[in-house]
Amino acid sequence: MSRAAAEVLSAPIVKPKASRDDRMMRAFMGVIGVYLLVSLALPLYVMLSKSLEDHDGAFVGIANYIEYFSTPALAYSINNSLYIATVTTVITVVLAFTFAYALTRSCIPFKGLFKSITMIPILVPSLLPGIALVYLFGNQGLITGLLMGNSIYGPIGIVIAEVFFTLPHAIIIIITSLSIADSRLYEAAISLRASKLRIFFTVTIPGCRYGLISAAFVVFTLAITDFGAPKVIGGDFNVLATDIYKQVIGQQNFEMGAVVSVVLLIPAVLAFMVDRVVQRKQVALLSARAVPLEPQPKRGFDLVMLGYVVLVSIFLIGMLAVCQYAALVKFYPYDLSLGLHNYRFDVMDGGGWDAYYNSIKMALYTAFFGTIVVFSGAYLVEKGRGFRHGRAAFQFLAMMPMAVPGLVLGLAYIFFFNHPDNPLGFLYHTMAILVISTITHFYTVSHLTALTALKQLDAEFEAVASSLKQPFYKTFVRVTVPVCLPAILDISIYLFVNAMTTVSAVIFLYGPDTNLASVAVLNMDDAGDIAPAAAMGMMIFYTAAGVRVLHYFGSRWLERRTQAWRVR
Amino acid sequence: MNEISSLTSRIAGWTVGGVLAALFAVSTAWAETLTVYTAVEAEDLKKYAARFNEDYPDIQIKWVRDSTGIVTAKLLAEKDNPKADVIWGLAATSLLLMKKEGMLHPYAPVGLEKLDPKFKDKGSAPYWTGMDAWVAAICYNTVEAKKHGLTPPRSWKDLTNVQYKGHVAMPNPNSSGTGFLDVSSWLQMFGENDGWAFMDNLHKNINHYTHSGSKPCKQAARGEVAIGVSFAFRGAKSKAQGAPLEIIIPSEGIGWDMEATAIVKGTKNLKAAQKLVDWSVTEKANKMYNEGYAVIAIPELAKEVKYFPPGIIEAMINNNFEWAAENRKRILKEWQRRYDSKSEPKS
Numbered sequence: 046m047s048r049a050a051a052e053v054l055s056a057p058i059v060k061p062k063a064s065r066d067d068r069m070m071r072a073f074m075g076v077i078g079v080y081l082l083v084s085l086a087l088p089l090y091v092m093l094s095k096s097l098e099d100h101d102g103a104f105v106g107i108a109n110y111i112e113y114f115s116t117p118a119l120a121y122s123i124n125n126s127l128y129i130a131t132v133t134t135v136i137t138v139v140l141a142f143t144f145a146y147a148l149t150r151s152c153i154p155f156k157g158l159f160k161s162i163t164m165i166p167i168l169v170p171s172l173l174p175g176i177a178l179v180y181l182f183g184n185q186g187l188i189t190g191l192l193m194g195n196s197i198y199g200p201i202g203i204v205i206a207e208v209f210f211t212l213p214h215a216i217i218i219i220i221t222s223l224s225i226a227d228s229r230l231y232e233a234a235i236s237l238r239a240s241k242l243r244i245f246f247t248v249t250i251p252g253c254r255y256g257l258i259s260a261a262f263v264v265f266t267l268a269i270t271d272f273g274a275p276k277v278i279g280g281d282f283n284v285l286a287t288d289i290y291k292q293v294i295g296q297q298n299f300e301m302g303a304v305v306s307v308v309l310l311i312p313a314v315l316a317f318m319v320d321r322v323v324q325r326k327q328v329a330l331l332s333a334r335a336v337p338l339e340p341q342p343k344r345g346f347d348l349v350m351l352g353y354v355v356l357v358s359i360f361l362i363g364m365l366a367v368c369q370y371a372a373l374v375k376f377y378p379y380d381l382s383l384g385l386h387n388y389r390f391d392v393m394d395g396g397g398w399d400a401y402y403n404s405i406k407m408a409l410y411t412a413f414f415g416t417i418v419v420f421s422g423a424y425l426v427e428k429g430r431g432f433r434h435g436r437a438a439f440q441f442l443a444m445m446p447m448a449v450p451g452l453v454l455g456l457a458y459i460f461f462f463n464h465p466d467n468p469l470g471f472l473y474h475t476m477a478i479l480v481i482s483t484i485t486h487f488y489t490v491s492h493l494t495a496l497t498a499l500k501q502l503d504a505e506f507e508a509v510a511s512s513l514k515q516p517f518y519k520t521f522v523r524v525t526v527p528v529c530l531p532a533i534l535d536i537s538i539y540l541f542v543n544a545m546t547t548v549s550a551v552i553f554l555y556g557p558d559t560n561l562a563s564v565a566v567l568n569m570d571d572a573g574d575i576a577p578a579a580a581m582g583m584m585i586f587y588t589a590a591g592v593r594v595l596h597y598f599g600s601r602w603l604e605r606r607t608q609a610w611r612v613r
Numbered sequence: 614m615n616e617i618s619s620l621t622s623r624i625a626g627w628t629v630g631g632v633l634a635a636l637f638a639v640s641t642a643w644a645e646t647l648t649v650y651t652a653v654e655a656e657d658l659k660k661y662a663a664r665f666n667e668d669y670p671d672i673q674i675k676w677v678r679d680s681t682g683i684v685t686a687k688l689l690a691e692k693d694n695p696k697a698d699v700i701w702g703l704a705a706t707s708l709l710l711m712k713k714e715g716m717l718h719p720y721a722p723v724g725l726e727k728l729d730p731k732f733k734d735k736g737s738a739p740y741w742t743g744m745d746a747w748v749a750a751i752c753y754n755t756v757e758a759k760k761h762g763l764t765p766p767r768s769w770k771d772l773t774n775v776q777y778k779g780h781v782a783m784p785n786p787n788s789s790g791t792g793f794l795d796v797s798s799w800l801q802m803f804g805e806n807d808g809w810a811f812m813d814n815l816h817k818n819i820n821h822y823t824h825s826g827s828k829p830c831k832q833a834a835r836g837e838v839a840i841g842v843s844f845a846f847r848g849a850k851s852k853a854q855g856a857p858l859e860i861i862i863p864s865e866g867i868g869w870d871m872e873a874t875a876i877v878k879g880t881k882n883l884k885a886a887q888k889l890v891d892w893s894v895t896e897k898a899n900k901m902y903n904e905g906y907a908v909i910a911i912p913e914l915a916k917e918v919k920y921f922p923p924g925i926i927e928a929m930i931n932n933n934f935e936w937a938a939e940n941r942k943r944i945l946k947e948w949q950r951r952y953d954s955k956s957e958p959k960s
Binding site for chain 2: 118179183184185198280281294295296297299376377378379380391392393394395465557558571572573574575
């Protein structure tokens with residue numbers, strides 16, 4: 046757009062009067078904007094101000110921060126967290142790159158199968174790899190000897206668990222960036238007689254550099270904010286995430302919890318901002334004339350890659366197999382007979398089978414209401430008319446949850462919703478607050494998925510509808526929703542699975558009637574009932590995996606019914 | 614297009630219907646509901662509620678359970694806006710603290726006179742009444758000990774012997790009531806100076822501190838550590854499940870605390886709360902406590918409990934609860950300063 050044109054467009058004189066339809070649209074936008082304000086911005090604001098107050102609510106400036114940094118036990122955690130996140134990032138990105146390389150640049154068989162296997166960690170709470178490691182490498186572990194006398198409780202265990210937990214996220218990103226290679230570049234390099242190594246470093250790596258950087262920051266953020274793995278396998282190795290938990294749950298020192306939250310928020314926000322900048326550069330790398338790269342069979346290389354992919358798959362499946370075995374063994378390691386003894390959740394901490402049913406309910410509510418909120422919000426941002434600043438502000442709010450660690454969000458909710466003067470206080474300890482916090486926690490990715498789908502829809506639909514004097518919501522229900530059905534299903538399954546597995550935000554928010562399965566895993570492990578914790582963790586896995594499979598067949602069926610227009 | 618939108622609306626209809634049906638799923642109707650905060654072991658909660666409902670079928674108990682330190686912290690945090698009606702099964706030291714904060718409602722339950730004087734607050738309208746005593750003990754895994762060539766410890770001081778280095782787990786007193794009664798009993802038995810000196814030496818042998826008081830014993834039961842500093846009840850339960858444990862009562866004497874009951878000041882369900890407290894001191898209730906605990910508030914009723922080691926009553930120290938409650942904050946802070954930074958990077 047030229048400057049002149051921009052001036053004309055922003056000139057206030059020619060502003061058309063908003064029609065009834067426009068006003069309604071703005072009202073809807075306002076409703077969803079208020080939702081994000083109440084569920085995100087206000088709680089975070091209250092938490093920030095709480096970190097500047099003393100126990101009785103008086104303003105004390107940065108006194109809490111001074112106390113924090115002068116308590117060595119607490120300040121050490123910053124180093125520990127950075128250390129864990131950095132090591133995890135290096136290992137995960139290398140492993141994920143090699144895996145993605147095998148899937149995109151070699152001719153190994155069963156690529157689809159291997160890709161699905163790497164998605165396993167998404168279906169389990171991050172506590173589960175920790176539990177598996179106790180059985181593998183704990184003092185009574187199946188293969189403890191491999192550690193050569195080192196203890197799994199501490200940095201070693203946390204890093205292995207985090208690698209397991211972050212691997213799928215890195216693999217998805219890197220596969221995407223490796224799949225858009227232009228084979229003409231490789232042909233050029235070969236005709237210039239560049240060595241294979243040289244091609245790798247001058248063509249392959251630069252081609253996917255944005256993917257690598259993005260993966261690194263995503264992994265770093267996940268690892269530094271994760272709470273499950275260090276809680277289970279960290280031993281006395283404290284990190285920021287477990288410190289928040291200890292301050293709040295263990296000592297009810299909410300002010301210090303708020304301080305640690307702010308400290309944790311900083312690297313998360315920084316990583317997020319770098320990632321956004323990098324993502325913006327990724328576009329338009331592939332021109333229309335590019336020729337997609339087709340891998341050629343090379344026996345030796347393919348065999349090595351196959352071996353590697355199989356090894357990683359064994360690692361991923363093995364962790365789950367160990368948990369399932371542990372859940373069935375009667376009294377490890379002294380009575381190895383199998384049975385369902387550890388599934389009697391009702392006689393243990395954590396809320397029993399009710400917790401499991403609550404989780405399913407919570408996940409269904411989150412998927413249902415979350416999809417409606419997120420998709421409508423994205424529609425208004427993308428297809429809305431006028432109200433530019435409002436839409437930009439809304440877009441900013443929608444991107445924010447990605448940078449806010451779940452624990453921080455949960456703690457912010459305590460401050461905000463449990464405040465005696467808050468009229469929304471009745472939500473505290475209810476199912477509703479769990480659903481709201483989960484929708485908000487996972488808002489950004491769902492929002493981006495919806496935006497991508499909506500961008501594919503021509504704006505003409507709206508233009509034609511409005512010239513036919515149809516209100517926008519009719520177009521929305523009759524055209525937009527049916528056409529975007531695959532994306533809508535993707536959003537709902539994403540929300541469902543994450544609601545099943547999340548622990549971080551909800552750990553501060555569940556009440557006596559709203560125990561959740563993932564929280565039960567944590568509490569049972571805390572009480573020393575590790576086998577039942579593994580059993581409950583596996584129940585979460587089977588549920589999430591089952592729903593995923595249903596979703597796969599369901600969306601294939603729907604696609605055949607509603608997406609026929611795509612093939613022409 | 615028509616077909617698509619009708620399909621969409623049909624799917625939307627099903628989903629909305631399903632969700633709404635789930636939303637309005639019937640909830641059981643009770644005359645009254647009491648929110649009861651407790652630190653009683655999770656496996657006993659259903660039993661406690663069921664036995665109570667045998668006599669008071671129209672009062673529903675809604676449990677909020679966590680380890681002692683956490684329930685205590687929660688109650689203190691909710692002081693101005695209490696959510697609990699009754700506290701049933703929390704350490705007496707914690708209840709003393711709340712009494713001091715003016716958070717409890719005094720009440721003399723029917724049958725109060727039958728309780729051992731040790732097991733009730735002084736005065737005609739006591740602020741709390743005791744249920745049973747839970748006593749410290751060492752859970753010692755005989756199989757693992759043999760593997761590592763350990764000899765069983767007979768006293769607390771034995772635990773500082775270098776042979777146990779890295780084999781001991783113990784609860785963190787900041788979150789666990791068992792951890793606190795251990796620490797407070799050591800300070801009472803050995804005196805402040807020797808007590809902290811003993812813990813300094815013990816700290817060198819500790820493998821890790823746990824969040825809950827039962828975890829060290831459950832870990833010893835699984836052989837994750839050889840020695841768990843825990844409590845006798847937990848050891849007996851694990852032994853009953855087949856764990857190769859010896860439950861050791863250290864010779865210097867053992868710390869103990871009472872599980873006790875109290876009404877929270879400001880409860881909207883005072884009548885029902887009083888009924889629950891009445892029931893909690895009955896013979897029936899005491900016999901129920903006795904199924905797990907050897908020492909109960911009506912001592913004449915006490916029967917031997919399977920797998921409990923002998924000599925517990927004799928070993929229980931003359932615990933000064935008032936002192937423990939008054940010094941709780943100071944002790945915990947000192948403990949945290951000395952031992953909670955096991956996290957510092959090892960060079």
